[in-house]
Amino acid sequence: MTAAIVVGGGISGIAAAGALATAPRPVDRVAVLDRGRRLGGRMAVRTLRTGPWAGHIVDLGASYFTVGRPEFGAVVDDWLARGLARPWSEEFAVISTDGTLSIHRGPMRFAAPNGLRSLVEDLAAALPAGVAVRTDRNAAWLRRGAVRPWGLDAGPVTSGTSADPGAAAVGVDEHIEADVVALCQPTSQAADLLRESPNDPDLTGLADACARRRYEPLLALVAQWPQRSWEPFPGCFVNGDATIAFIADDGSRRGDGAAVLVAHSTAEFARGYLREPNAAAEPLVAALRRLLDIDEPVAVEVKRWGAARPATDEVGSSDARFLLAPGGVGVAGDAFSQRPRIEAAWLSGRALGTALAALADAS
Numbered sequence: 001m002t003a004a005i006v007v008g009g010g011i012s013g014i015a016a017a018g019a020l021a022t023a024p025r026p027v028d029r030v031a032v033l034d035r036g037r038r039l040g041g042r043m044a045v046r047t048l049r050t051g052p053w054a055g056h057i058v059d060l061g062a063s064y065f066t067v068g069r070p071e072f073g074a075v076v077d078d079w080l081a082r083g084l085a086r087p088w089s090e091e092f093a094v095i096s097t098d099g100t101l102s103i104h105r106g107p108m109r110f111a112a113p114n115g116l117r118s119l120v121e122d123l124a125a126a127l128p129a130g131v132a133v134r135t136d137r138n139a140a141w142l143r144r145g146a147v148r149p150w151g152l153d154a155g156p157v158t159s160g161t162s163a164d165p166g167a168a169a170v171g172v173d174e175h176i177e178a179d180v181v182a183l184c185q186p187t188s189q190a191a192d193l194l195r196e197s198p199n200d201p202d203l204t205g206l207a208d209a210c211a212r213r214r215y216e217p218l219l220a221l222v223a224q225w226p227q228r229s230w231e232p233f234p235g236c237f238v239n240g241d242a243t244i245a246f247i248a249d250d251g252s253r254r255g256d257g258a259a260v261l262v263a264h265s266t267a268e269f270a271r272g273y274l275r276e277p278n279a280a281a282e283p284l285v286a287a288l289r290r291l292l293d294i295d296e297p298v299a300v301e302v303k304r305w306g307a308a309r310p311a312t313d314e315v316g317s318s319d320a321r322f323l324l325a326p327g328g329v330g331v332a333g334d335a336f337s338q339r340p341r342i343e344a345a346w347l348s349g350r351a352l353g354t355a356l357a358a359l360a361d362a363s
């Protein structure tokens, strides 16, 4: 009987669990733990509670996904066939440094009518019976096990629903052991977990390798208006602005025409507001109004992402899709690609799961 632990129920963790459980010599028991209340990690969704579009769901993290590789394309084709994903647009706007807005053609960007998180939940629902996926479980301490090579102490979290590092552990109320472990979290968070075992050279070596792949923060502003007052555009990249880097028209993305915009800040701007993200609402709204020449929104909220995207100059320095320490602890996610995206995270998790299944079988 072989066993694996997967930390993280974002798309890379669920892909890793799937690969572990469906490998040619599958791992018998796979435990997936996520500290959020729901799966999905940075493919996060929020239902608006107040404002004219209360009840509307918004993608708070990732905006869309693209497809490059046929393996991921097959997964996406299945989502499309079942209506879980839909083509959003091949044309995105760009606001250049002089303020002019132009339309550019690029790859098809796909969205999900029920929010991107629903796609991760769909993958999780299809996992074989030997995989147990649990939320509200914080992985607190990874160390050598008594019965199997690795042991993990885990417990509930006080607050937080997402991949944000703000979630605090209440304590530890379980210990599980496994032959192999997949850490499918941003490398900065994997490094924190690995550093809980400072006397284990395999884990500290892995922590150091993780720490070299830094993540940048981001603030997401969700703003509502009673009705739309801007020229239709799906998404808009903003070049050279100190405050805002990207704007998504969530009504266009969702396909329901809601007058809701989601603006992503620059990393530099976010760094100044990480302790008090709500204080960023005013300057974010001012920048959004300046860029699009629109009225004051009637309802706004700000979501802080402490680790949103890998710093682009530090990713993909090798061809490796994941990190693997001696003894069968690996790290997967979007930090291992020149294009740190949803597809890259899925490919990374799947590759690590496949490699760990072979190791578990050999052990």
Ligand SMILES: Cc1cc2nc3c(=O)[nH]c(=O)nc-3n(C[C@H](O)[C@H](O)[C@H](O)COP(=O)(O)OP(=O)(O)OC[C@H]3O[C@@H](n4cnc5c(N)ncnc54)[C@H](O)[C@@H]3O)c2cc1C
Pocket (backbone or CB within 6 Å): 007, 008, 009, 010, 011, 012, 013, 033, 034, 035, 036, 039, 040, 041, 042, 043, 060, 061, 062, 063, 064, 065, 066, 137, 138, 139, 140, 161, 162, 163, 164, 184, 185, 186, 189, 193, 218, 220, 264, 305, 307, 308, 309, 332, 333, 334, 340, 341, 342, 343, 345
């Ligand atoms: C604002 C924003 C915009 C983005 N836009 C796009 C986009 O348009 N297109 C695109 O392709 N990608 C985009 N991305 C990137 C995309 O979201 C990620 O590449 C992808 O979701 C990464 O998936 P993952 O599973 O590797 O990591 P995550 O989604 O971060 O999942 C990691 C999971 O690990 C859990 N976790 C962390 N620590 C612990 C612990 N100690 N114990 C238990 N669980 C833990 C977290 O709760 C989380 O659910 C964006 C990201 C953000 C934040």
